[in-house]
Amino acid sequence: MDIVSFLQFTFIQRALVAGIFIAVLCAILGMFLVLRRMSLIGDGLAHVTFGAIALGLFFGMYPFAVAVPLVVAGSYLILKISEKAKVYGDAAIGIVSAVGIAGGILLASLSGGFNVDLFSYLFGNILAISSTEVALSIVLSITVLGAIYLFYQEIFAAAFDEEFARVSGLRTSRINTLLVSLTAVSVVLSVRVVGIMLISALLILPAVTALQHARSLARALLAAAGYAVLSVLLGIALSFYADLPTGATIVMANAAFFGTALLYKRFAGS
Amino acid sequence: MSKETVLETRGLTVSYNGNPVLNKVSVPVAAGDYIGLVGPNGAGKTTFIRAVLGLVSPLSGSIELFGKPLTAFSDWRRVGYLPQRQSFINPLFPATVREVVGHGLLSCKTWPRRISSGDMLRIRDTLVMLDIADLKDELVATLSGGQQQRVLLARALVSSPDLLVLDEPSTALDPQIRESFYDLIHGLNVDRSMTIILITHDTSTIGRYANKLLYLDKRVVFYGSFKEFCTSEDMGEYFGGFTQHLICHQHG
Known part of the structure; x- marks a missing residue:
């Protein structure tokens, strides 16, 4: 079997298309989250996704249809708790995250214990992604990337200096809401790729790798997207040939790029 | 013809967690003014400009920018802001x-x-x-x-912008650069009639460049020209003659 023969399989093609779209999406959003020191919001929202999917399974509904609105609501709740209740952002993430997980566990228990479906969402299985989910990933990715393109200057300015952005007449609370809502949608999409446990890696690793050598924000975003796509390609190929879990392999490929960028910076300068 | 009023606060009161930081501050600022804003630490200087810029909500009182209530003001192009530190x-x-x-x-x-x-x-x-x-x-x-x-x-x-607000801009500057920095701001005020509000602890700068001094200590202690401040008997009583002399003669 030659090196690219695995591309002939339909499930691999679907995994590559969905994986590439979602990876680019997460890398770009993740850059803004990392720069705003909100990296762990991905983790928190992933835990809310767990609860939301459990809710969907409990009522026999399509889990993503339940997860998207619930996780967007969770992201809004994180913002509001940190704004209004005088709770630090990381503590607000912790609160919503814990409630999400606890809700999921309760529902799983009420339904008679963990079933296989819920377990598969924890660790992801991009190779089992359906055509509908691929189409959903493409449409939502394009929508989210389009929103980032249209609000690029606002998101950039608010990330660099939120106070100045406000004095420029930008409505930063709306920008923050937009950013976390887009993150919520991306997190739900990523569940299929790497699973709930590893989602934050897709958001954080490509961004921090690109930041090791970036010379402008635009270049950093391009580099992060590049690392993310390469990691998906490498991860799917390696997992196919070495019979490894795909989500974890994608994350390890991302981590390898980060390690290489660190070493390069350390020994060759950047 | 009277000059345009760039900024006007009336009875501006701000508090944090129930502690008053500014108490009934009423200050009119006309186009072309160069105002040196001074006061001890914790006097509410930064809070004053943050309220004026819409970054802090007042407890009571009103703020108008270029003749419009702050809540209705949208022409932020006319306002330039240099924050206190670059540490952000x-x-x-x-x-x-x-x-x-x-x-x-x-x-x-x-x-x-x-x-x-x-x-x-x-x-x-x-x-x-x-x-x-x-x-x-x-x-x-x-x-x-x-x-x-x-x-x-x-x-x-x-x-x-028509109004430039600077919050302690010279803290990171060495003396030589500080001099040219203030010359530049002075030039903007004189050549372009840009209104300047400058928070500083450096009263020599105010003595040299500003045409008005606003002394805040949670309320307006003094608002007028530097010369008026130095000759004011009230200020002599408020600060003590020695301190007033020190403030007025730092600029040599």
Whole structure:
């Protein structure tokens, strides 16, 4: 079997298309989250996704249809708790995250214990992604990337200096809401790729790798997207040939790029 | 013809967690004024300008910018702001000088906001005026404190504001650069009739450049010309003659 023969399989093609779209999406959003020191919001929202999917399974509904609105609501709740209740952002993430997980566990228990479906969402299985989910990933990715393109200057300015952005007449609370809502949608999409446990890696690793050598924000975003796509390609190929879990392999490929960028910076300068 | 009122606060009161920080501050600022805002630590100087810029909500009182209530004011192009410290700059943020100065133009734009080639010319001209054109492609996070200060000043000036608010701008500057920095601000006030509000602990700067002194200590202690301050018997009583003399003669 030659090196690219695995591309002939339909499930691999679907995994590559969905994986590439979602990876680019997460890398770009993740850059803004990392720069705003909100990296762990991905983790928190992933835990809310767990609860939301459990809710969907409990009522026999399509889990993503339940997860998207619930996780967007969770992201809004994180913002509001940190704004209004005088709770630090990381503590607000912790609160919503814990409630999400606890809700999921309760529902799983009420339904008679963990079933296989819920377990598969924890660790992801991009190779089992359906055509509908691929189409959903493409449409939502394009929508989210389009929103980032249209609000690029606002998101950039608010990330660099939120106070100045406000004095420029930008409505930063709306920008923050937009950013976390887009993150919520991306997190739900990523569940299929790497699973709930590893989602934050897709958001954080490509961004921090690109930041090791970036010379402008635009270049950093391009580099992060590049690392993310390469990691998906490498991860799917390696997992196919070495019979490894795909989500974890994608994350390890991302981590390898980060390690290489660190070493390069350390020994060759950047 | 009377000058346009750029800013007017009436009975402005601000409190944090129930503790009053500003108490019934009423200050009119006319176009072309250069106001030195002084007062002890914790006097509410920064809170005053944060309230004026809409960053802090007042408990009571009113604020008008260019004749409009702050809540209805939207022409933020007319206001430039240089914050107190550059410490908010994330050392990992890969923003170039050009990109950051471009943020100063977002107040001139409607959605979807884009930086055009015409904007790039304005950015270049502003960088040239501040003598930092050679830094245009450098990352802001890697610059020295003084260079960062000039980049942030460029960001405040690129929209050609009518009111420039500076919060202790000279803390990161060495004496020589500080001198040229204040000369530049003075030039903007004289040549372009730009209204300046400058928070500083350096009363020599106020004595030399500002035409008005606003002394805050949670309330307005004094608002008038520097000369009036120095000859005011009330201020002599308030500060004690020796302290008043020290404030007035620091500028030599």
